[in-house]
Structures are given as C-alpha cells and as structure tokens.
Amino acid sequence: MILKKLKIKDFCNYKNIDLEFNPASNVFFGDNGTGKTNLLEAIYFLAFLRSQRACKDGELIHWGKQGFYLRGEVERKGNFFHCVEISLYREGNKKLRINSKVRMKLPPAEEGLKIVGFYPDDSLLISATPLSRRRFLNLEISQIDGVYRSYLRQYQGILTQRNLALKRVRSKKGFLDDLLPWDEQVVRVGARIIEKRLSLIEEICPIARKIHGFLTGGREDLTIGYVNSSMGEGFRYGSSNTSERSNLGLADKFSQSVCRLREREVSMGMTLVGPHRDDITFFINNINASIFGSHAQKRTIVISLKLALAELLEKILGEPPAILLDDVLSELDEKRRDMLLDFLQSHKMQCFITGTNAEQFRSNLKKATFFEVSGGTIAPQTIG
Template identity: 30%
Template sequence: MKLERLKLYNFKNYAEAEMNFEGSIHCFYGKNASGKTNILDAIHYLGFTKSYFTGGDKPTIRFGEENFSITGRFTTPTGVTENIKVSLKSPGQKKVSRNDKDYQRFSDHIGQFPVVMISPSDSDLINNGSEVRRKYFDSVISQFDATYLENLIRYNKALSHRNRLLKIMKDKRMQNRAQLEVWDQQLMEYAVAIFEKRVEYNKLFSKHHAEMHSRLTDETEIASVEYDSSLMENDMKSLLDESFQSDLQAGFTTKGVHRDDYFFYINEHRARRYASQGQQKSYLLALKMAQYMITNEKTGHKPILLFDDVFDKLDPFRVQMMIKMLCQDPFGQVFITDTHKLRIEDIIGAVSPIQLFKVENGTVKADE
C-alpha cells in the first residue's frame, strides 16, 4: 500500500495543502512548530480515523474554523487506486469514506490501511500508567484482527453499562447482584476471547521485539515484554464474584481485562525504573519495529511508517543503519521529519534516495 497524494483542509495549522509523493522515503524539514508532525498525524488519521496525539477531533480543526478534511489517494500493490477521506463538519458529524462510500462503522476501516507512528511522545508507554500501554497494544492487534476489535468494543460497552449500574447502587446504597448478571455474562464471554488473543499475540510480539532490539543494540542487551492479567490466575466469573463488594464501594468494576498491563524489561530489570533515556529510546523503537513486523506478517500489507523527529531517538550512525534496513523487505513507504535539511541530506540521503519537503508556517512545498 502506497500513499501517492495527501490533501489537507483546515487541519491543525494548515488552511490548505496538497502533496504528491514519489519514491519510498519522504522527508519533511522545518523549524519546530512549523507543522511537520501535523502531516504525519494526518496520515495517521487516514489509517486509524483519529489523531495519534489528541483525544478528540475538535483540537485538530484549524483555529477559527468549524470543519476539516483529510484526503489520501493510495495505490495497492496490484495497481488499484483507493481514495480515503476523513472529514468533520461539526461536532458529531464526522465521516470516513472509501472511494466516496461512507463507512457506517469507523471500526470497519481499521487495518485496511495500516500505519505505524514513531514519536518522541512514545516515552509515555514506559512512564505512564497501564491504560496507555493497554490502549497501545489493543490498537496494534486491532489493525490485523477484526474479531479482537469487535470483542473489545462489545466488552467495553458491557463494562460501561455495568459501571453505570454500580454507580447507581453506590449512590442509592443498594445491593442487587441480580441486576448485574446480564452484563456479567457478556463480560465473561468477551474477556476470555480478549485474554486469549493478548496471550497469543504477545508471544509473537515479544519474539519480533527481542530480535529488533538485538539489532539496534548490537546484541548487548536483552529486552522483553511481559503481559500481565488477573485472568492468568482466576476466571472472569470468580473475579466478578469476589470483587462485588469492592465494586459497590468504588462504583465501578475493579477487576477484569480492562485492568491488564504490559511490563517492559531490559536485562531483567524494569525499563521504567532502571533504564537510561538512551536505553528507553532503543526499547521503544524496537517496540514500534515489532509492531511493523507483526502487522505486515498478519495482513500481508506493508504499513506506512511515520517517523517523527528521527534524530530524537537515534544518533547519526544508527539513523543510517535504520534507513538501510528500511530500504529492504518487508519495509515500504516511510515519512520522516527533522528540523535540519542538511542533516537529512548528509545522513539519510547518503544511503537512500529521498524526496524532500520544506515546511514553513503551515505551508509545505516539495524541493525542486
């Protein structure tokens, strides 16, 4: 899958912009806050129907405007043209279309045009709470397993209904266990399916991650990803029964796969506590490369790789090593941002043909 054209309208700091892409490696240069990252985020929208950086759509609308649109023209390996458009006319009127046909459910689009984003903000995966890591791995799996995504959506809906009832019971000091049974049954059904897939995919993910981390660190460190879930020791029914009183006191469901976590280790030590900043960057880069590999393996597509602020994570030598790797199978199209044109040309351009774009004050123009 290759992105050939990108059009932006009222997206973040862009009033209007259009880019045509040639080759495989596209580099955007310009000062900080000029809009380089916004271009990568627009491409992420085309794959995931949402921003990588903001929690909703409203912050992505250009200041003073009421709507935005992102349009991408893709070409498949067989030469078929696909046109994807994400637009928002007003709050609650978001549309995602493929070849002018609107999706009824945005989730049906996930995984059709896979992307992998690498950003300095990825440090949140190590330093923040379990919800950040869980959401990340859920988004990875959802790109190649539609059944997993559907089970996750249904689990969260049942969880929301159960939590609403628990809050009512807490507020009114009621203890009616029977009212929760219909939602408990659904949680039990979907929790097992989610748990089993997380276990399965974490084994594959861990394999790719260890291999990529070894390549990035010249085999000097051993990295691992461990999945942790309360379902490893108890079934969902037992968890819900045992936690009923604590759920009533809290007003929400305290146990289940929505509380799962992933632990990151380097040489058997928690990366969050003991890894240096450099070690954490290598760990996270290997994590994203593992995401790329497993998505390619499961879908047969080459995800678009979005590499924001490439030199934030790697020194010049490792950047060149990375670019050499990205020029080989199974990698495909890559979008890169950096502040220095000469650095891009001297380090990245030395090992691969590149297409350069200058970004300045919400405008973007291809170099001649």
C-alpha cells in the same frame, strides 16, 4: 501499501496543499513549529478517522475556517487503488468516503490506509500508566482485527452495567444475584479480549526482540510480558513462558477472581479484575525498563515495538503499512540513529519522517525524497 498522493485543505496550519510521495522514504525537515507534525497528523487522520493529539477533532480546523478536507490516494497490493476522503465541519459532521462510497466507520483491514506511527510522547509508554499501555494494545489490535473492536465495545457496555449493579448492591437497592448475568458476560467477553492480546504479544515478542537487538548492536535483549489481573500481580506472560498459556484456563481463572473479589468489588462499587486492569511490561537484559531504563533505551524499545508491529501487519495483510516517525532521532546516540536509518533503508516500507536537520538523514536514506516545511508550505527539495 503506498500513500501516493495527499491533499490537505484548511487542516491545522495548512490552507491548501497537494503532495506526491516517494514509495520509499519521505523526509520532512524544517524549524520547530512549522507544521511537520501536522502533516503526519493528517495522514494519521486518514487512517484512524480521529486525531492522534487533539482532544476534539474541531481543534484541527484551520483558524477562521468552517471545516477541513483530506484526500489520500492509496495503492494496495495487486495495483488496487483506494481514494480515501474525509470532511469535517465545526458543527461536528464528519464524513468518510472510500472510492466515493460513504462509510460510517473505519474500513476493514483490506481497504483504506494502514499505518504504524511513532511520536515523541510514545517514549513515555514504557513508564506511563497501565491505561496508556492498554490503549496502545487496543489501538494496534483494532487496526488488524475488526472482531477485537467489537469485543471492546461489548466489554465496555457490560462493564458499565456491572459497575452500576455493584453500586446498587452496595446501596442496598439491589441483590447479589443481580450480578450473576453480568459476571458471566464480563468473564466471557473479557477472556476473549485477553486471548487476542496474548496472541499479539506472542507474535510480536520475537520480532521486537530481533529488531531491538539490531538497533542496539546486540548489546541489549528485550523481553515483553503481559500482566493479567486475574492471575495476581506477580503473574506474567512473556516470550519465555508462552507454553503455560494453553493450560491456564483464562475464563476459569477470571471467573474465580470475580468470585474471590466479590465483597471488595461491592464495597468499592467497581469491577476490579479483567482486561481493563491488565498491563504490559518491558525488560532489557532482565531489568525492568520502566524503572531503570534511560530515555534513549525507552525510546529504542518503543521504536522496536512499532517496527515489529509494522512487520506483523505486513504478515497479516500481505503488504507493509506506512510508517510515521515524528522526531524519531532525538535522544538517540549516533550508533542507534545510524542503525535505525539503515533498518528503514533496507526494508520495503514507505516511511514519513520528520526532523529539523535534513543532513541527519542524507547518508543513510539514499532513496529518500526531502521536503522543506516552512510557514504552512511544503516543498520538495533536491539535497546535495
């Protein structure tokens, strides 16, 4: 898919911007603090109907204005065009329209804009909390699987009710039998969430491994694992033991763990096992990257993971998503920078890349359009 045009009005530091994009690479360069990331934020908002950075959507409204407006013209496979419009006002009203039709939620995979983005803070994913990695999984799977989004909503509601029931039992205001219907539901829906996560891990492992090998010149071998709380902390799914998965009986193991932890859960008033307690792990040459990986290695892992997700999305959707890369070259050595840019040049994916120096991109991204960002303006430039 291709984001052909973008209109931004009263969004962050932009008052009124109209842009047309290159179907290949688009490089936005300028000094720090000029609004390069804000441009990517606008594209992100078109795709996900929320901010990637701000806690509240209202924080994205230009100072002194009452709301913002975004419009993107997206070309999908078969020469189908989608006009995605978003309006948001300080009162909290948010409107999404696709081809002039009002939508109440994110569009299905075959409509609108789909993206995969890398941002500077994403490098922290490797050594961040398990919660951050679960959020990453949830976001990426939800983009390609509407059923998964539904499971997440169901599970959160079930989890809330089960935790309330556990607290009632702890305070002697409820009975253990009150937990049984919630036990059944938390296991049933939770196992479905885990199953979909495992499917993603299994599909993405070989792709990410191949990309990571390319970016590192074959010096590093990446493996990714899924740590399932119902199997105990020492159990790990990964690319080398996926054959075990069919024999594990996820729901049965989950149910057994719920029973085993009953007394402890009651005493703590919370559910201690399930997809809300799981994690993903990353290894370079069989060494735990979260503990021993350098900043550049962690950044390379996340970049490989994001590009692998883009390839997987292309396989599922039949067309590649747009790629957002914010300050992607920092902390990478020259060899890794060159390999990354060569990878982007050789793949037919529309990219939006930010950096402070256009010269870093010139020799590798020969088909790119360059835009200079300065003081709330964005102007296409001819480089060289």
